[in-house]
Amino acid sequence: MKPIAKLKETFRQLRQRHLDPDSLQFRLTLEISLLSILGLSSVAAWTSWKMQQLLITTHTQKVEYIANRFPRDVELYSDMLPVAEGLQKTIDNVSVPGLSIWFKSTDGTMTLAKSSEVTDELMSSGEMPLKPQVYRVGDRYKILYRGDVAVKNKPLGKVYMAQDITAEQHQLIAAIQGLTAVCILATLATILAIAMRIRRSLQPLQEMSRMAGAISAADLNNSQLQLNNAPTEVKELAQTFNMMLSRLGDAWEQQRQFIGNISHELRTPLTVVSGYLQSLLRRSNNLNDYQREALATAGAEADRTIKLLQDLLDLARADSGYTRYHLAPVLLNDLVSEVADLTGEFGDRTVRVAAKVNVEAMVDRDRLKQVLINLLDNAIKYSEAAQPIELIVEQINKQAIIRVRDRGIGIPLQDLGRIFDRFYRVDEDRARTTGGYGLGLAISKTLVEGMGGKIMVRSTLGEGSEFSIVFPK
Known part of the structure; x- marks a missing residue:
């Protein structure tokens, strides 16, 4: 079943890619194909008519010639x-193969003469309004004609003529069917050629989209779209896009430099301020409770700001490529146990470690x-004190995996895709009370990918979250 499922998935992807009603390729192909069908159909219909x-x-000209001789x-x-005998004699004289003639009185109630092949069905067809067109009588095709006959200016009756064109009509129908088949084949060939041409014409845009999608923030200054065989309009678009990339790269570099410089410049004086505040709290015995609380608050805020600046410096170094990773084989079981013990020393939360086998990976231990x-x-921060936190180490398909699992409030589905963004916080009010700035997960993602x-x-609202770190073994 797997090959069948894989084949179905391939067809589904092709259908989504080439039959997307909103795609430019689909719209152009459909519109041009409809115009082609309309044009070829019009030509075929006009030709048949x-x-x-x-x-x-x-x-009709042949029948009219005979009809003009008939009164004379x-x-x-x-x-x-x-x-009656004169009429029959005239009919016998003017009759030719395939032509049926009969004559009725003026009131139309009596047939005075007729050729041998005239049938009652044919004579009943002569009563209909006759126009220059083909009538089907039984299994035969006829062109009918009706004219008045007068002798010495005295109306004698009406003559009816039916020219058999069955053979010619069959040939015409066969020709029309052949023309229809040719038009259908030409239409299909035209649609296929149009689709292939449009697809080929849009390939530079698809290549441009693919290249643009692969560009990351770190590649802005070194990325340029190269479309040598593209049309002039697409080349101009690519040049404009390259100029935009250059401007974005310059802006991104300036932003990184600014963040790095300002973080470095602010961290030193804030560290000094924090040190003086801590020293003042330790050595001053004549402070009242309000003064001690104010100094403690100022010291805590200074420490939080120093941590924020350190996080910004870490991100700036990572973005600039200055972060160095000392990769070495590390037994993840020991590292996880060490972190769990460290957490237990500075708090009363229960951290459970689960590892069935020893798992080793090439990582930077400190990072x-x-x-x-x-x-x-x-x-x-985001789980109750009574709920334990689990650290799980396992190996699956030659991959080393560390899972951090809690049973806390969980993350809403609409926020899952953005929690690794910088300065993004799911709950602003709760984040403010816990002291988060929305940089911890962004730094973690940068370090793990580095x-x-x-x-x-993975997270379920109200049930908890699970973060998985995966390394190749």
């Missing part, structure tokens, strides 16, 4: 024979320890 009219005109011959024979502390800090791993999250 013209061929039919030519057939009618040719045989009747008048000629009426001088020598009775009327991974920093990531685990960040994740544990989040788990502690070591060649990846970090993922």
Whole structure:
């Protein structure tokens, strides 16, 4: 079943890619195809109508020629024979193969003469309003004609003629069917050629989209779209896009430099301020409770600001490529146990470690320890004190995995895709009380990816969250 499922998935992807009603390729193909179908159909319909009219005109002229002779011959024979015999004699003289003739009295109630192949069905067809067109009588095709006959200016009756064109009509129908088949094949070939041409014409745009999607913030200054074989309009678009990338790269570099410089410049005086505040709290015995509380608050805020500046410096170094990773084989079981013990020393939260086998990975021990502390800090902040936190180490398909699992408030589904963004906080009010700035997870993601791993999250609102760190073994 797997090959069948894989084939179905391939067809589904092709259908989504090429039959997307909102895509430019689909719209252009559909519109041009409809115009082609309309044009070829119009040509085919006009050609068929013209061929039919030519057939009618040719045989109508022949019948009209015979009809014009008919009154003269009747008048000629009426001088020598009775009327009925003169009519029959005239019909016999003017009759040609495939032409049926009959004559009715003026009131139309009596057939005075007819050729041998005239049938009752044919005569009943002659009562309908006759127009220059093809009539089907039984299994035959006829062109019908009706004209008045007068002898010595005295109305004698009406002559009816039916020219059999069955063979010609069958040939015409076969020709029309062939023309239809050719038009259908030409339409399909045109649609296929149009689709392939449009697809080829849009390939530079697809290549441009693919290249643009692969560009990251770190590559802005070194990324340029190269479309040598693209149309002029697409080349101009690519040049404009390259200029925009250059401007974004310059702005991004300036932003990184600014953040790094301002963080470095502010951290030193704030560290001095924090040191003086802590020293003042330790050495001053003549402070009242209010003064001590104010100094303690100022010291705590200074420490929080120093931590924020350190986080910004870490991100700036990572963005600039200045972060160095000392990768070495590390037994993850020992590292996880060390972080769990460290958490237990500075708090009363229960951290459970679960590991069935020893798992080793190539990581930077200090950086991974920093990531685990960040994740544990989040788990502690967003779960109740009575709920334990789990650290799980396992190996699956030659991958080393560390899971940090809590049973806290969880993360809403709409926020899962953004929790690794910088300065993004799910709950602003709760984050303010816990002291978060929305940088911990961003730093963790940057460090894990810098070591060649990846970090993922699963969460259910009200049940808890699980962060998974995956490294190749």
